[in-house]
Amino acid sequence: MPTPYNVLVILVVELYAYLIDLKLLLINLLLKSLLAHNNFRHMTNTCTDAINKYLMACKNEGWLSREADKFLFANHIYNSINWESQTNEEIFHILIESQKQKYTGRKGIKFILKSGREKAGVFLSLSDVTLLKKAKIKPLNKIDWSKRTMSFTGGISVWVSTLFPEKYYPIPMRNINEVVRYLYNPRIDVFPKNGLDYITKCQSFCEQSHALLKQFPLEELYLEFWNALGTNKNALTVSKKDHLGPVDWVWLTQDFHLFVLDRILGKFGKEKTDISPVEFEEPTIIEGGSKLATHMRYERNASLIKKIKAQALKENKMLNCVVCNFSFLAQYGELGLGFIEAHHIYPLSEREGAQVTRKSDIALVCSNCHRMLHRDSEMTIKKLKDICVGGTSK
Structure with missing residues (x-):
């Protein structure tokens, strides 16, 4: 039979676990609220x-x-x-x-x-x-x-x-x-x-x-x-x-x-033909420990990436980030037209020698999500998407 002391310890542990769960819930609610507020502010400015x-x-x-x-x-x-x-x-x-x-x-x-x-x-x-x-x-x-x-x-x-x-x-x-x-x-x-x-x-x-x-x-x-x-x-x-x-x-x-x-948007009747995706190079330096480490340079199929961006632009002029749905066109108007970054799902730094890049190897993402994907070597599109919506990755 458990002693009163043991019962008290169990109760304290359970209360501590409950408070941790409550704290996580409140953090998730706060993040969702901030996300909704930012989206509403964007919506109001764009609509106005x-x-x-x-x-x-x-x-x-x-x-x-x-x-x-x-x-x-x-x-x-x-x-x-x-x-x-x-x-x-x-x-x-x-x-x-x-x-x-x-x-x-x-x-x-x-x-x-x-x-x-x-x-x-x-x-x-x-x-x-x-x-x-x-x-x-x-x-x-x-x-x-x-x-x-x-x-x-x-x-x-x-x-x-x-x-x-x-x-x-x-x-x-x-x-x-x-x-x-x-x-x-x-x-x-x-x-x-x-x-x-x-x-x-x-x-x-x-x-x-x-x-x-x-x-x-x-x-x-x-x-x-x-x-x-x-x-x-x-x-x-x-x-x-x-x-x-x-x-x-x-x-x-x-x-x-x-x-x-x-x-x-220039999408009614005859579509504009002078819109082309804006090229942006993948970051070439990353911070590692107390110093900057230079990314090893690998052969890229720039032509394929350009085609992927062009096809995505044709299908969706907003060029939304596949992670957070952000659109440079929606946020910055004509200045952001055709802008998106290409993320290599399989890190270039893990490849040996020249490699063939396929369409399925590329994800089109915004600048912020691109940085977050490179910040953690184990980060994936799915994990980052779960974080963005306030969920938890499994």
Whole structure:
């Protein structure tokens, strides 16, 4: 039978272990809080800068006027549809006729007319109306879209956001995932690039943009633009507004993302061809003990590394670090465009003689993570990634 002294020792040891666990938990929470704060500060600065540029383009360059068709279309559909009093056939007729309608001199909306799933000209069917009606009460990912005529981006996304702007935002084009990475730098390893997952993943970020846009004097600019459309003889007849409705805000949010994609990232329409990855040599000196030790120089396949960077840049203009998701473009704008460092997963200092470098041997990382990977000879991409998210490596 244990003595009172032994029981006391056991209790003290258990209490000490508990306090250590509590301390580690608090440290992890603090690290996560600091990470979230830094990400929020980055997000706020990037978004504010982008919105100010958007406002200037709307005010001084007539940006909204160039996009007038989609705003006229969205308002026309939103004000023409009544799900309670109209039949599916009547609604189908209105939606089809909307693409024969002239808005600012042109018939229809380009991305809708090209949104057919199998044939570009067949962009909507009567059965699609039944599916769209379900989107009023069901989340998009709870609906069976397998027999749809529409594509997800130019079709479903456009119709549901115009018919139900209180629930959905339009995502009528690709590459909005790059806009999201630029504005919000989310910690998402894989962001869908198309399809239903792409549309649904973008919704929460659209909501964030919407909330931020409402903090700026955008409504006054839009109302001035909208009410001036009434004087355009070539435009669809419009009623004057004294405030913005839900359909205006969701399409303004889409328009802001289009602006970022086009003017800031240069990814809308014809992509820029003069962007190339910035070369950066791997550190050539490391600190060892009380002195600096020179890295042994080994033959590198610089051509391969350049190709790897170029391919990564083509797939994701943000060139996010594979460890912490940091983007030099997101943080520094044009100055950081094309910048990333190449880390050799198998240290060059452990090789003997000239070696062949393969694509799988290279990881693209930011400067900070690159230094951390070289600071500990046993550090790996996975271990450092676990540290970054406040986890523990096993």
